[in-house]
Amino acid sequence: MIQENLRNVAIIAHVDHGKTTLVDQMLKQSGAFRANQQVAERVMDSGDIERERGITILAKNCSCEYEGVKINIVDTPGHADFGGEVERVLKMVNGVLLLVDAAEGCMPQTRFVLQKALQQNLSLVI
Numbered sequence: 730m731i732q733e734n735l736r737n738v739a740i741i742a743h744v745d746h747g748k749t750t751l752v753d754q755m756l757k758q759s760g761a762f763r764a765n766q767q768v769a770e771r772v773m774d775s776g777d778i779e780r781e782r783g784i785t786i787l788a789k790n791c792s793c794e795y796e797g798v799k800i801n802i803v804d805t806p807g808h809a810d811f812g813g814e815v816e817r818v819l820k821m822v823n824g825v826l827l828l829v830d831a832a833e834g835c836m837p838q839t840r841f842v843l844q845k846a847l848q849q850n851l852s853l854v855i
Contacts, residue, residue, distance in 0.1 A: 738854075739803040739818050741843065742828035743836035751828060752791065752804050759793035805842075815842050824852030 740748045790803045803822060805815045819825070825846045829835050835843075846853065 734797060735799050735801070736824065737801045737803070737822040738824050738826055739805050739815075739822045739846075740826045740828060741805055741815065741839060741846065743830065743833070743839045747828055747830070748804055751826075752802055755800075755802065756791060756793055759795060816845055819846055819849055819851065822851065824854065826854045829855075 740751060742748045790801055792799055792801050794800070803818050805818050819842075825843075827839070827843060829839065843853075
C-alpha cells in the first residue's frame with residue numbers, strides 16, 4: 730500500500746553522471762540546510778574512499794519534503810562493481826529517477842539497472 734504523503738525513490742545513473750550532485754541540490758532546494766550553513770559538496774559520500782575517488786560505493790538514504798510529501802531518496806552506486814547493492818535498493822523503493830549524461834548517453838550498467846527496475850514495475854521518472 731502506497732501512502733499518499735510518502736515516496737521512496739532511487740536515483741540510477743552511471744558513475745560520474747550526477748547522482749550525488751542531484752541529491753545535494755534537492756536537499757538544498759527543499760530547505761534541509763540552514764541558509765547560513767556551510768555544506769560540503771557530495772553530502773552523501775561519507776566514506777573516505779568515496780570522498781577521495783568521488784564515487785558512491787554504498788547506497789545511502791536521506792529525506793526531503795516537497796509540497797507536503799516526504800521523499801526518501803536513495804543515492805545508489807553507479808559503477809558495475811556495485812550492481813548487487815543497486816539491486817537490493819530497487820526492492821525497497823516505489824520508483825526510480827533515471828539520470829543520463831547528455832554527452833555520454835545511457836551506459837550499459839545504467840541500462841542493466843533500468844531493466845531491473847522495469848521488471849519490478851517501478852514508476853520511472855526520466
